[in-house]
Amino acid sequence: MDNHHVVILGAGYAGMMCAVRLARRTRRLGVRITLVNPSELFVERLRLHQVAGGQTLPEHRVTDVLDGTGVTFVRGRATALDPDARRVTVDDGRELAYDTLVYALGSATDTARVPGVAEHAFVLDRPADLTARLDAIPAGGTLVVCGGGLTGIEAATEIAEGRPGLRVTLVTTRAPGAGMNARARTHLTRALDRLGVTVRIGQVAKVLPDAVELDGGELLQADACLWTAGVRVPPLAADAGVDADGNGRVVVDATLRSVSHPEIHAVGDAAAIRQAWGTIHGTCQSGIPTGAYTGDAIARRLRGRTVKPFRFGYFHQPLSLGRRDAVIQFTHADDSASRWCLTGRAAILYKESVSSSPLKLYALGKHVHINPQLSKGGRATRG
Template sequence: METTKQDESARVLVLGAGYGGLMAALRAADHATVTLVDPSSEFTERVRQHELAAGRATIGHPLAPLLRRKRIRHVPARATALDAHQRIVTTDSGEKLGYDRLVYALGSRTRGTGDGDGRVFTSETAAQLHKRLQDGPGRLVVVGGGATGIETAAELGEVTDWEVELVTAGQVGPSLSPKGRAHVREVLRALGVTLREGAAVTPADLDADAVVWNASLQPNTELATAAGITVGADGRITVDEHLRAVSHPDVYAAGDAAGAWTRDAGALRMACATALPVGTRAGRNAAADLTGDEPRPLRFRYQAQVLSLGRHDGLVQKVRRDDSPTDLVVTGRLAALAKEQVVRTTVRTLRLAAR
């Protein structure tokens, strides 16, 4: 087996151990000394959060086995300050970490609303939502007609005794073809999920015992903004084709925090499907920048969108390289199996990179 040698003088610091950050750390560690900062000791399969809400036992994987073979140092803390001029990150434990290159991969969170309303849950509070659902049947409203909202409503409609409604400001599945959207509507109806489209709401508008807010995502780029790193109108770090921050060439970005783009696909959406390849390229480029190799541009094009619709149905929507939908869809049990294999492959890909 071919092995690589780390350059101990080349220090790469990675913030965040999600899909993009963990992959960036694993790839950078082939050629540089890597420190990974994340408060959790586990990698979380974020794409399974709706399954956690429905009763899945765990969606976490210990970080230590993934990091051990690459000798990546894990700092179990939260980054609280970034000095981009001195190249120092400060953590909530007070530790100051220097770097030669930084990979900023702090991901995103559900754009919140209804603060202080105990009825409101998000993907990030899926475990608490599961506990709430055990208290007895009631009325549950899922807000957001994108992939996360659809998967959540279908999953909970299938496995709970709650009355489930999905509410969206526009059409359900706005990125799907008419054929794909029709299948989503059909499955939701069969699962007993009421669908209300064209309704812009706040939690205060809803007569519900519990609300799952899946309306949109907000990138976690507050540290970057405070450090003077340029972000775009969408709040994501503005990067060049090598994923280097345009305002700070010693900073790379990956995952949902990166405003990544390619000539084939255009601006990339926030998703696991984009985070892994972006993390791979950001990690490799950060190390290459320090070891005398030439950083390479990100290459990526879309192929399909894949949704689970409960445990027994799904949707594979074939898309063009720019993520626009075609008329080709696969549905039913075969699509559900395809979705499960896609999700499992993300973890397999990380484990392969760790080896």
């Protein structure tokens, strides 16, 4: 156990939670923990739509978040993984040997599936590029947001509110909020109307320099296009021969260990995690609990203790509609809508508490045991 080296790839919500949790759990075990991430800044992905809307948010350095944990931070991008030799290569040429690896590389917007997206569309992963473009668009110009999921809706409403002279069109394959209950969906529709967001139902066939082409050939003029439809995971693990699903996510067992390489744990968006009700889809809501669980699981195994299977159920879909409105759809374990929702001022406060909670969890988690999981799924995940 002495000098056991745990390398964590990725300092997103899940990777950071795992690092903080594991450090506290193994403080007296002589375990070394190294966290590898390309940026020295911790990215609050829950707030990227706010940055795209023109807001300036505080910066948080990874080293500041880790302060006091004893975790070593390596700034760099993992470029190669050798699971047989248990070694990771970083883009500066360094090689990191590990005894246990936590694969937490997350996901990024998929710009490869539709022609023209990579060349002509902006993504929230790089919000500064989008805001610079929006600043250059004169009043009356048009932004087309492609993707009617929660991310697309939050971005469209945030930008429409912050830039009232800009015409915002949201292109989606089905009505916004289609998975919500009637009351939540009605509130969402009214918010889109109030903010002047035009909704177009259709499938994007191509993104052009100055337009978005729909499947039927219709062109939507666009001074800028924001793409939020679909995500992809890094191919690092799959390229190294680690068992992965069709989307490149590491296939894990009930305790979130790779089915082909048990010394590799996968968390967050980069893991294909099955529950009795189905496969978890990547969100902060699910990512942080996987990181906390894995930190605990590694510590328990190092002490020779058994590990119970991971159980998770969704609890809510928090959706901001600009800075002055929000809707919270409460859900069943499988993320389907329940009959309960929250709107108005209470929803705004609720959403802000959700967006700000990760950094608070990390700070508290250095000193005390905290449970970041809102639901284990109840009967939907038992057995």
